[in-house]
Amino acid sequence: MFSIGAFAIVLNESGQVLLCHRRDSDAWNLPGGGVENGEMPTEAVLREVEEETGLEVVIERLVGVYGKVVKDELVFVFTCREIGGELRPTDIYDRHDYFGLEEIPAKTPPKHVGRVRDALQNTGELLPAPIIRRETGDTLRDVNGKRK
Numbered sequence: 001m002f003s004i005g006a007f008a009i010v011l012n013e014s015g016q017v018l019l020c021h022r023r024d025s026d027a028w029n030l031p032g033g034g035v036e037n038g039e040m041p042t043e044a045v046l047r048e049v050e051e052e053t054g055l056e057v058v059i060e061r062l063v064g065v066y067g068k069v070v071k072d073e074l075v076f077v078f079t080c081r082e083i084g085g086e087l088r089p090t091d092i093y094d095r096h097d098y099f100g101l102e103e104i105p106a107k108t109p110p111k112h113v114g115r116v117r118d119a120l121q122n123t124g125e126l127l128p129a130p131i132i133r134r135e136t137g138d139t140l141r142d143v144n145g146k147r148k
Contacts, residue, residue: 002067005075006045007032007112009119010057010082016098017116019108020052023094028108030077030115041076049080053096054088057081063119064131066111077115111135 007030010018019028031052035044042059049057057080066075087096099105101120104113118131 002072002074004035004041004044005032005073006035006041006048007075007077007115008045008049008057008080009063009077009116010049010053010055010080012082012098014098014100015120016100017104017119018053018055018096018098019104019112020093021095021097022092024092026107028105028112030112032075032077035076042078045076045078045080050085052090052093054085054090055082056084058083062130063115064133066115066131067134068111069134069136077119079119 008018009030012018018031020031021028031049032045033048033052035041039047045059046057049055060079060081063077063079066077067073068075089095101116104116114135121128
């Protein structure tokens with residue numbers, strides 16, 4: 001049985017992506033997390049972004065659904081647009097910042113970077129079809145030799 005996650009790719013007006021810096025591991029992540037019992041992934045991503053960043057967002061489109069083999073998890077990834085709120089530190093994240101694709105910090109899980117690339121690859125007028133992919137690539141632990 002899969003658990004379900006929902007993550008947001010929040011882009012600013014310059015096309016930079018919002019990342020959150022974890023207090024406990026010196027890693028940068030996309031905002032998001034687990035879908036609670038009875039919650040839709042669309043509802044979860046809105047809640048998670050507000051809880052983790054202080055921002056209110058609206059969903060623009062589904063980027064894709066990713067199957068994580070290691071954790072038996074399905075992850076829904078959405079592009080979102082900010083409509084209110086204000087960035088603030090939380091218990092989990094001490095800071096937030098926007099980065100261009102080539103500026104994403106090295107301490108960002110490669111799967112998160114791949115999801116950002118997927119979101120930015122097709123930006124024409126027609127919405128691209130969502131990506132459905134099983135993720136088997138490197139994790140942050142694999143790249144750095146230990147969990148960060």
